[in-house]
Amino acid sequence: MKRIWNHALRALTLLGASVATAGAVHAATATPAEIRVDYAYYSPESLVIKRYGWLEDEFKPDNTQIKWVLSLGSNRALEYLNSGAVDFGSTAGLAAVLGKANGNPIRAVYVFSRPEWTALVVRKDSAIKSLADLKGKKIAATRGTDPYLFTLRALHTVGLTRDDVEIVNLQHPDGRTALANGQVDAWAGLDPHMAAAQVDDGARLLYRNVDFNTYGFLDAREAFIQQYPQAVARVLKVYEKARVWIVAHPDDAAKIVAEESKVSLPVAKLQLQRTDFSHPVPGEQQIAALKSAAPILSAEDLVKPGTDLPKVIDALIDTQIAQPVVTASRGQ
Incomplete structure (x- = not known):
């Protein structure tokens, strides 16, 4: 009888472990009830996606709601990410390094453009x-x-x-x-x-x-990446769709930028003319550019003395998530 009881306990223990493991896997891959994404006039992809409702379409089968939040600059996007007001935010590369160095728990998961957006x-x-x-x-x-x-x-x-x-x-x-x-x-x-x-x-x-001019990054909260990795990949799939669409339809893209940003069509065309959309996957090119730019943060006392900026940059740039998404979109 004792032997039977021990076998029963062991079976219950194994069953409990299996349920717990399954629960952990489900928690890591489940789709959230809401995904909060910023849109910004300096991120043409975000404007196109918002206009056509592509994120809403992607997550409609999951009954996931999409909440859009306007970012007027990298500083706002970083504030929203740090507070959890958005799960994805559009920032410049060096601004993201500054945020990460000062404790903002983010990772750069996609390059929406390499613009000459400032002078x-x-x-x-x-x-x-x-x-x-x-x-x-x-x-x-x-x-x-x-x-x-x-x-x-x-x-x-x-x-x-x-x-x-x-x-x-x-x-x-x-x-x-x-x-x-x-x-x-x-x-x-x-x-x-x-x-x-x-x-x-x-x-x-x-x-x-x-x-x-540092790269335009789509940043995501680390907690969101860890809990919803599949959802992150699906968001990037939609961004990649928008990037490819912009390259193929520059005039239509300019019209959307003009209307959403409330600027004239010639202004929107000038903006897009000096924007490079050809390198969406974060990698060594972005890491090298940011490591070259980062000394200004120390020189101007914008980060704590002794901050290891190369280490911060390596932790910021996520080279893994976007690659399979972009490869799949190209049919490779």
Whole structure:
């Protein structure tokens, strides 16, 4: 009798372990009731996906709701990711490094573009002709974003730092307005607002450097990646669909960007003309670019002393999730 009882206990124990294991697997692969995604005027894919309802279509069989949240800049997207207000956020690469270094639990899972989306902008009648002329001047920039970090890197090329100028912290569209109204001398622009300033206001790009424009990343919360890996892959499948569609339909894409961003069609076309959509998988190219750019974060005391930025970058860039998604979309 005792032997039978022991066998029964062992069987119940094994059954319980099997149920627990199955439950853990289910928890790791289940689809959430809601997926929160940002959309941003600097992320054309997000605008196309939102317009056509492709995420809603993808997750309709699962009864998963899609919640869209507008990000006006990388700083906002990073705030939303850090607070859990969104599961996916659109940021510039170096801004994502800054967020990760300061404790934001994110990973970059997809490259939505390599844009030349920022430059230093002045009014068409400005007497400022070079970066050196910015010493002592007011520059509008959104702290924690690629344009802000672009500005610091640009200043360093002529031996200036942020202490040599007055940086006025304004969100990107407000920076454009401040420049047009003469409240600042220069503005760290971001498309499509920068393109609009050029086309509509006649603004002049004082300093351009495409190498100082870091990649556009779709970042995801690490907790979401761990709990819903299949859902992450499905979101990336939709982003990849949008990327391929934009490349194949540039005029239609420009119309969507214009309508969603409330800019003219020529402005949207200018934005897309200087955006490269050809490298969607995060990898060594992005890691190398960010490691080259990262010293500005230490030089300007934007991270804690002793922060191992190369280690932060390696932890940020997820090279695994997007590759099979992109490969599958290409029919390979």
